[in-house]
Structure formats: C-alpha cells, structure tokens
Amino acid sequence: MIFTKNNISSDLERAWQNDKDHVIHPYANYERFHEDGSVVYTKGDRHFIYDDKDRKYLDGIAGLWCVNIGHGNVEMAAHIGEQAKNLAYFNTFEDATSPSAANLAAKLASLCPGSLNHVFFGTGGSMANDSAIKIVHYYFNMLGMPKKKKILSRNLGYHGSTYLAHALTGISSTHIGFDLPKDMITYLSAPYPYRRPDEMTIQEFCDSLIEEMEHKILELGPETIACFIAEPIMGAGGVIVPPDGYLIKAYELCKKYNILVIADEVVTAFGRLGHLVASKEKFDVQPDIIVLAKGLSSGYIPLGATVISETIHKVISRPKPENPYFSHGFTYSGHALACATGLKNIEIMEREDFCGHVRTVGPYFKKQLKTLEDLPVVGEVRGSHFMLALEYVKDKRTKESFPAEINIGKRIYHSAKKRGLIIRPIGPINVLSPPLTYDKDAIDETVDIMKKSILETMNDLSKEGHL
Ligand SMILES: Cc1ncc(COP(=O)(O)O)c(C=O)c1O
Structure with a gap:
C-alpha cells in the first residue's frame, strides 16, 4: 500500500479499529483496552519512533529491550x-x-x-x-x-x-x-x-x-x-x-x-x-x-x-x-x-563498536539519571549502562510504597509520552533500556523529560491528597 495524503489517516484509523477488534495483545490491560485501543506506531529511525499522527518520540525502551542497533538501519x-x-x-x-x-x-x-x-x-x-x-x-x-x-x-x-x-x-x-x-x-x-x-x-x-x-x-x-x-x-x-x-x-x-x-x-x-x-x-x-x-x-x-x-x-x-x-x-x-x-x-x-559506546556513555546516563534521586518520590535510581530504572516511593525514609491503584509508574509514563519520551512502567518502577544508538543529547533530553514528568505527577498526586 502506498500512503498518500488522502488515504493515510483513514488507513491508519482502520488499522487502529482492526487492532481493537481483532488483536489479542501480550499483557493487554483490559481495564482500558476496549475503550482506548492501541497507539499505532508507523516508523522508526535510530532511537526515535513515530506514531500514526507523525508524532516523534525518543524510544527509551528499544521497542522492548531489543532494538539494540536502532530502528531503520538501512544496511x-x-x-x-x-x-x-x-x-x-x-x-x-x-x-x-x-x-x-x-x-x-x-x-x-x-x-x-x-x-x-x-x-x-x-x-x-x-x-x-x-x-x-x-x-x-x-x-x-x-x-x-x-x-x-x-x-x-x-x-x-x-x-x-x-x-x-x-x-x-x-x-x-x-x-x-x-x-x-x-x-x-x-x-x-x-x-x-x-x-x-x-x-x-x-x-x-x-x-x-x-x-x-x-x-x-x-x-x-x-x-x-x-x-x-x-x-x-x-x-x-x-x-x-x-x-x-x-x-x-x-x-x-x-x-x-x-x-x-x-x-x-x-x-x-x-x-x-x-x-x-x-x-x-x-x-x-x-x-x-x-x-x-x-x-x-x-x-x-x-x-x-x-x-x-x-x-x-x-x-x-x-x-x-x-x-x-x-x-x-x-x-x-x-x-x-x-x-x-x-x-x-x-x-x-x-x-561500529556499540559495546565501547555503551561502556563510555552508560556511566554518564546513570550519573545524570541519579540526579533525580533528589526528588522526594524517587526512592532509587539503579541499574547498569543501558539497563536502568527508577523506583518511586511515598516516603523515602521508610521506603513505603504508593498504593498500587495510584499507578505511579503509569502516570509518569503518560506524562513522559506527552513530552516525547517512551519509557516502560512496571508498577511503581519506570524502566529505561534504549537503543544503543542513544547519545548524550538523547540522554540529556531523557533526564530532562523524566524530571518534568515526575514533578508534574507529584503535583497531581498532591492535589489529589496522596502526597
Ligand atoms: C530475561 C528474559 N528472558 C526471557 C524473555 C522472554 O523472551 P520472549 O518474549 O522473546 O519470549 C524475556 C522477555 O522480555 C526476558 O526479559
């Protein structure tokens, strides 16, 4: 199928509908799926991924810990x-x-x-x-x-x-x-x-x-x-x-x-x-x-x-x-x-010495992400090189978790996505495992978006009386 200006949105809308009607997703969340359906992703380029509205995101999770050489490698x-x-x-x-x-x-x-x-x-x-x-x-x-x-x-x-x-x-x-x-x-x-x-x-x-x-x-x-x-x-x-x-x-x-x-x-x-x-x-x-x-x-x-x-x-x-x-x-x-x-x-x-790149840039990634431990809800930033995570807690001293229904990892995921970064929510944890093409610019932007997303979520939680 060749996409033209006239048919692109209707074809992608059909794909969205077909998905909702026929695809059983791995780990589907049936609380929301029947209503929201899926985001249709259409193309990738190194550590960037684009959705059906041509919105560009940093792929902070390499698809699912796997697109290590990056998307769209022409070779x-x-x-x-x-x-x-x-x-x-x-x-x-x-x-x-x-x-x-x-x-x-x-x-x-x-x-x-x-x-x-x-x-x-x-x-x-x-x-x-x-x-x-x-x-x-x-x-x-x-x-x-x-x-x-x-x-x-x-x-x-x-x-x-x-x-x-x-x-x-x-x-x-x-x-x-x-x-x-x-x-x-x-x-x-x-x-x-x-x-x-x-x-x-x-x-x-x-x-x-x-x-x-x-x-x-x-x-x-x-x-x-x-x-x-x-x-x-x-x-x-x-x-x-x-x-x-x-x-x-x-x-x-x-x-x-x-x-x-x-x-x-x-x-x-x-x-x-x-x-x-x-x-x-x-x-x-x-x-x-x-x-x-x-x-x-x-x-x-x-x-x-x-x-x-x-x-x-x-x-x-x-x-x-x-x-x-x-x-x-x-x-x-x-x-x-x-x-x-x-x-x-x-x-x-x-x-292309991807391993050398990860060994050089990985410690910088962790060091920058670690600065977020200054925020009151970030209990721990951990991991190694291009396999990192943030765990959120209600009380840093006691390490008390947020109630599961608050879904803090998911909220921060949505907030980061709105700003152009895809991360992985796992309960009270967000994972970062990007393509190995990630460079200092991508890392700096990731840390900046994470900070804004955590602050926005904290603000919301505080308004709701959870903080
Ligand atoms: C450590 C580990 N082992 C096994 C698997 C399963 O791999 P697959 O989903 O390709 O079957 C995964 C998937 O995330 C994994 O992270």
Missing part, C-alpha cells in the same frame, strides 16, 4: 532483502542447514565463554528457555539420573510467557488465573538490595541469600535438583542488580551440588551492559547454558538461541538404543533469514 534492511531473495527459509531438521544458521552458531560459540560451543535456535526468549530446561532434563535422564528434575528460579525473575517459561517467571501476580506447571520449580528470594531487611548491610543481605539457597538445596535434596536459572541483572522484575559477589557465590553452590546453571541473557547480552555476552566478561561467572534472544537480531526478525556446553552436548548427542533422534525442534529453528539477520546484527555491532 540491515538491505541485507534482509538480499537474504530473502536468496533463501528466506528451509528447515534445519536432521541433516539440512543454511550458511547463515551454521555461521551464526559458530559466531555465538566464539562469543560465549568456556566450552559453550553448541547452539539450538528458536524464535525468542521463552522458547529458548523452554529448550534449555528440556535439554537439562534430557541430559540428566541420559546420565541415568532421572530424579534430577527440580528447578531453582527466583522471585521477580522474568523468563517468558510460554507455559514453562511463565512458570519459571517469579512474578507471582502474572500467575493469577493460569494453571502453570510450577510443581518442579522453587522460587528463591530476589537479590533486591533496595528492599532488603532494614537491619542488614548489603553484604549481610548477600550472605543471607546464599544461606537461603544452600538451605533450600539441602531441603529439596541436591540429587533432585537439575538447574538454577537466573538473569545476571533482573529485567522485567524491575532492573534488580544483585549485590556484588552474589552471582559468583550462587554459581559456586551450584557447582558444589552438581546443579547446572542457565544464564538468561535475553536482555543483558548484545551490548546493553557494554558486552556482547555479559556472564563472564562483566560478572565473572561461567554458566553451563546461556539463553539469548532480543538484541541477538536487534528485533529485526524474531530469533532466540540456547547455547550449551561441550559436556552437555556430548551426552545429548549420543544416540539412544530406543530412538537415535534428539526429538526436539521447531519449524523455524535455524531460520535462514533470522540467522542472517543475527549475523549482520553482530557484524554491525562489532564494526
């Missing part, structure tokens, strides 16, 4: 077009492959630490986490340890929305109404320093988390526990940075009790923290499996990957007497166009 668009002309798709079941699937797997093996050399492809993070758990269970079955099935996850961890990935997710409010397969999952406490018990130092809090973990392992019986799954920094749970040393100690416990570790790097990889893969380079830990998605293809085409160690691969790739197949796979595993997108994405990120 990527041309490459996708060329690859689609050559070969968009052929399956990779059993004995078929494509150059892009093969070469992306080799590239990921070179980027992931240690012996993580084998890659199972899917279309997103949830599927990659599901695959990781299936592989872990299969691995222990093959080793003759069928009792090793239980999974340690954490409150506030986010791992996706398929049946199992949702169950791995420790955000309990999202479980309501769904019968998720939670029997094999134990949720440990979130490593949430801001919300630690008042009397504890951060170090004591860290020690208490590790003690809790070891206690749980012994209570469940290590012989029944297959794996521990963790994001190095929790994302959707509220950008929760664990205390220093927490990850290293948790990984040590897993090693001690023969529990495999799955690092869910769906958000933290591909530059957001200044590294293509963060586990080893930033956190000095060596997982058995790394789960990748989002920034892997910068969201240009859906793509996810489960990268496993040589040790696990050796076992799962042994033919079984009853069935020589590894009977797990999806139509779109190793999708040629998606893998070509992933390869091009990494090529662009490396050539």
Whole structure:
C-alpha cells in the first residue's frame, strides 16, 4: 500500500479499529483496552519512533529491550532483502542447514565463554528457555539420573510467557488465573538490595541469600535438583542488580551440588551492559547454558538461541538404543533469514563498536539519571549502562510504597509520552533500556523529560491528597 495524503489517516484509523477488534495483545490491560485501543506506531529511525499522527518520540525502551542497533538501519534492511531473495527459509531438521544458521552458531560459540560451543535456535526468549530446561532434563535422564528434575528460579525473575517459561517467571501476580506447571520449580528470594531487611548491610543481605539457597538445596535434596536459572541483572522484575559477589557465590553452590546453571541473557547480552555476552566478561561467572534472544537480531526478525556446553552436548548427542533422534525442534529453528539477520546484527555491532559506546556513555546516563534521586518520590535510581530504572516511593525514609491503584509508574509514563519520551512502567518502577544508538543529547533530553514528568505527577498526586 502506498500512503498518500488522502488515504493515510483513514488507513491508519482502520488499522487502529482492526487492532481493537481483532488483536489479542501480550499483557493487554483490559481495564482500558476496549475503550482506548492501541497507539499505532508507523516508523522508526535510530532511537526515535513515530506514531500514526507523525508524532516523534525518543524510544527509551528499544521497542522492548531489543532494538539494540536502532530502528531503520538501512544496511540491515538491505541485507534482509538480499537474504530473502536468496533463501528466506528451509528447515534445519536432521541433516539440512543454511550458511547463515551454521555461521551464526559458530559466531555465538566464539562469543560465549568456556566450552559453550553448541547452539539450538528458536524464535525468542521463552522458547529458548523452554529448550534449555528440556535439554537439562534430557541430559540428566541420559546420565541415568532421572530424579534430577527440580528447578531453582527466583522471585521477580522474568523468563517468558510460554507455559514453562511463565512458570519459571517469579512474578507471582502474572500467575493469577493460569494453571502453570510450577510443581518442579522453587522460587528463591530476589537479590533486591533496595528492599532488603532494614537491619542488614548489603553484604549481610548477600550472605543471607546464599544461606537461603544452600538451605533450600539441602531441603529439596541436591540429587533432585537439575538447574538454577537466573538473569545476571533482573529485567522485567524491575532492573534488580544483585549485590556484588552474589552471582559468583550462587554459581559456586551450584557447582558444589552438581546443579547446572542457565544464564538468561535475553536482555543483558548484545551490548546493553557494554558486552556482547555479559556472564563472564562483566560478572565473572561461567554458566553451563546461556539463553539469548532480543538484541541477538536487534528485533529485526524474531530469533532466540540456547547455547550449551561441550559436556552437555556430548551426552545429548549420543544416540539412544530406543530412538537415535534428539526429538526436539521447531519449524523455524535455524531460520535462514533470522540467522542472517543475527549475523549482520553482530557484524554491525562489532564494526561500529556499540559495546565501547555503551561502556563510555552508560556511566554518564546513570550519573545524570541519579540526579533525580533528589526528588522526594524517587526512592532509587539503579541499574547498569543501558539497563536502568527508577523506583518511586511515598516516603523515602521508610521506603513505603504508593498504593498500587495510584499507578505511579503509569502516570509518569503518560506524562513522559506527552513530552516525547517512551519509557516502560512496571508498577511503581519506570524502566529505561534504549537503543544503543542513544547519545548524550538523547540522554540529556531523557533526564530532562523524566524530571518534568515526575514533578508534574507529584503535583497531581498532591492535589489529589496522596502526597
Ligand atoms: C530475561 C528474559 N528472558 C526471557 C524473555 C522472554 O523472551 P520472549 O518474549 O522473546 O519470549 C524475556 C522477555 O522480555 C526476558 O526479559
């Protein structure tokens, strides 16, 4: 369809209506959706996004933590077009492959630490986490340890929305109404320093988390526990940075009790923290499996990957007497166009040194955002590099939260949107996770809009008698 002046608004209005009538949105808010419908976004350019009225916004969330190289990259668009002309798709079941699937797997093996050399492809993070758990269970079955099935996850961890990935997710409010397969999952406490018990130092809090973990392992019986799954920094749970040393100690416990570790790097990889893969380079830990998605293809085409160690691969790739197949796979595993997108994405990120840019500019971003802690409702600004959040409180001294129905994060989101900035509201928290093209100008404008939006919201709350 070619948009002309005469048809553009009616076509976009039709799209708005069609959406309202027919699309089931992920995490739709049915309090408002039937009335308000959706905002139709029509185009993007680096860290800017435009709506159907041609209003321009700073995309402070990279789509959804994923458009890492920025919107509208013409080199990527041309490459996708060329690859689609050559070969968009052929399956990779059993004995078929494509150059892009093969070469992306080799590239990921070179980027992931240690012996993580084998890659199972899917279309997103949830599927990659599901695959990781299936592989872990299969691995222990093959080793003759069928009792090793239980999974340690954490409150506030986010791992996706398929049946199992949702169950791995420790955000309990999202479980309501769904019968998720939670029997094999134990949720440990979130490593949430801001919300630690008042009397504890951060170090004591860290020690208490590790003690809790070891206690749980012994209570469940290590012989029944297959794996521990963790994001190095929790994302959707509220950008929760664990205390220093927490990850290293948790990984040590897993090693001690023969529990495999799955690092869910769906958000933290591909530059957001200044590294293509963060586990080893930033956190000095060596997982058995790394789960990748989002920034892997910068969201240009859906793509996810489960990268496993040589040790696990050796076992799962042994033919079984009853069935020589590894009977797990999806139509779109190793999708040629998606893998070509992933390869091009990494090529662009490396050539243009996006990680170097994030390492340079990230501390400035956090420092500027931290100035907002001077405002009475900003309890904490936290995070690292291009993964940041603000948590709002009614009383800074006691850290008392606002009542949920005040929806403070959503109010500030609306106020910022009006001023041309899109942020993500998660309860009393706003997340900032922009494209890695964000520069100092974008950061300064973001901080300025955040300040005005928080002040406006405080003013409204005060008029309503909430402050
Ligand atoms: C850490 C993490 N893991 C997994 C997922 C699920 O990925 P997807 O939505 O692509 O299935 C997400 C999505 O936000 C995520 O943040």
